[in-house]
Amino acid sequence: MKKKNLIKNIALALSLSIFSPLAYAKAEPVNVPKIYAKSAVSIDMDTMEVILDYNSENKMYPASTTKLMTGILLAENKNKTDNLSYTKSAKEQPEYSLNTNVKPISIGETMSADDVMKALLLFSANDASYVIADNVGENVDNFIKMMNDKAKEYGMENTNFVTPNGLHSGEHYTTALDLAILGKKAYENSWVRETMALKKASVKTSAGTIAIMDNRNKLLEKNGNIGGKTGYTTPAGKCLVSIYERDGRRIVGVVLNSIFDSEDSAVFNDTEKIIDASYAAKKSTLIGKDEVVETLPIKYKVFRFFGPEKTIDVPFTSRQNIEYYENDLNKKSIDKKIDVSLLNPWKLDTNVTAAKLTVTEPLTSKSYDLYPGISKSDLVKENLVLYVLAAVATLVILALITFIIAAIKRASRKKRRKRYF
Incomplete structure (x- = not known):
């Protein structure tokens, strides 16, 4: 009996697969793992498909992930060996600056553009952002316009920049989705990509000041992480844009407004969770x-x-x-x-x-x-009936025409015979 039921079940399954082309397997929705962040997203960098979404269009504050845009504009407008002047607006920047956290720098000292890029993306130096803004845009206002113009060019439709370093302002905002676009664009720039991949770097000024700095991205070179940018302000929370490559497939992940825990690990754990979920995700039909x-x-x-x-x-x-x-x-x-x-x-x-x-x-x-x-x-x-009717009508018309022509010919012959007699 059991054997008969088994055969019947197999036959039913085969009939469904053969005769029901619409019977296909449906994957589960891409579930968001439990994270502290209030917004997150991941995209496939090659296809630009959104894999995982968690409030990714919500207005958020980017903090220092802003510096990815600042770095792109530096790379597009200067060469690595160009010397950039340390400016008054750079000197005025608060902590997490070279000037306040490493060693005082005098206005007018110079740094190579490559060293400024390293200070910007590894140490996340707030003053490095203003060095770039003043030297690339001639002044901060011009540079902010360049940032917003570039954001529009990239399709970052819900982003507005008002500072080059991401220090908090209610008018300085973005979304996780827009930052994913920015992360992809940053990775596509070879200078930015190479700098994000550095674990350590040393920088100096024309006065000989030297700083050796570690990359703040704690995930770098772990589980496929090949670059990224951290960010933090109290209103923005802990933020991270990360680029991953596993088995030749690249994904950019963004988490925003995660918590600042005692070990500063939550934002990195959040990122690893969404990236693992993204690589494991299957498409639905x-x-x-x-x-x-x-x-x-x-x-x-x-x-x-x-x-x-x-x-x-x-x-x-x-x-x-x-x-x-x-x-x-x-x-x-x-x-x-x-x-x-x-x-x-x-x-x-x-x-x-x-x-x-x-x-x-x-x-x-x-x-x-x-x-x-x-x-x-x-x-x-x-239209078969119509074609039949049309064909019959055509035959009738042709017959009528033939009849008329024949009648005309007969009448013409009779007329000619009368003339002879």
């Missing part, structure tokens, strides 16, 4: 193979190029599974559009693509071929 994506009314002329216009409902299907990471952000914002602008109803073929489906996610989009569920032969079947 948005549209299954051979599933009808949409049925659209398509207009056509009954006789191809002329005649009455009719409409037929055409179902469009995909020949592949269309997948995505199921999270709150993607579910809310994903958009599907079908383009049938080049479709010719009289060339419909179930084995030839007839439309394009574009699936748009928050940071990327992808196109897929769609195939029609009907062919031109279905148009013929749809």
Whole structure:
């Protein structure tokens, strides 16, 4: 009896897999692990797909993760060997500056741009940000405009910068999603990427001041971490933008407003949790193979190029599974559009693509071929009675024309005979 039930179950499973093309496995949503941070996100750096989302569009304060943008602008406008002057606005910056935490620096002393970059990204020196702002933008206001212009260029739609170092201001804000974009852009800049990857560095000024500093990113070179930038203010909490590479796959993760615990470990633990979850995440099926994506009314002329216009409902299907990471952000914002602008109803073929489906996610989009569920032969079947009637009408007209021509000819012959007699 048990054997019979087993056979029946196997047969049922086979029938479902063979005859039910829409029966496909559905992955679980990408769950957010328990973290202290109030906002987090991860994205695949190659595909720009959002993998994990946790309040990633909420307005947050970036603190010193801001310095990634400052570093990018330095790299784009100066060479490593250029000398930058230490300025008055740099001298005025509070602690976590070279001037206050390492050794006093006089206004007018110079540093190589490469040393300034190291002080900015490893030690997170607040005064290094103003050295860059004054030397690259000529003044801080110009540099802030450069920062916001670059943010718009990158598509960071919910970001506004008012300082080059991220010290707190209610008007200096961003989102985890925008910072993920910034993290990717920072990694793509070779100078910034190389600097973020340093565990230690020494810097000096023209007066000979030397500082040896450690990278504040405690995760560097652990479990695939290849770079990142820390940040902290009391309103912003502990922040971290981190870049990972495992098995050739790169992911950028952002956590914002984590707690400052006694061991300063929470923000790093939060990051490792979301990164591990992101690498383990599986995609869910948005549209299954051979599933009808949409049925659209398509207009056509009954006789191809002329005649009455009719409409037929055409179902469009995909020949592949269309997948995505199921999270709150993607579910809310994903958009599907079908383009049938080049479709010719009289060339419909179930084995030839007839439309394009574009699936748009928050940071990327992808196109897929769609195939029609009907062919031109279905148009013929749809109008078969009309074609028969048209054919009969055509034959009647041809017969009538033939009759008239024959009658005219007979009349003409009779007329000619009368003339001879």
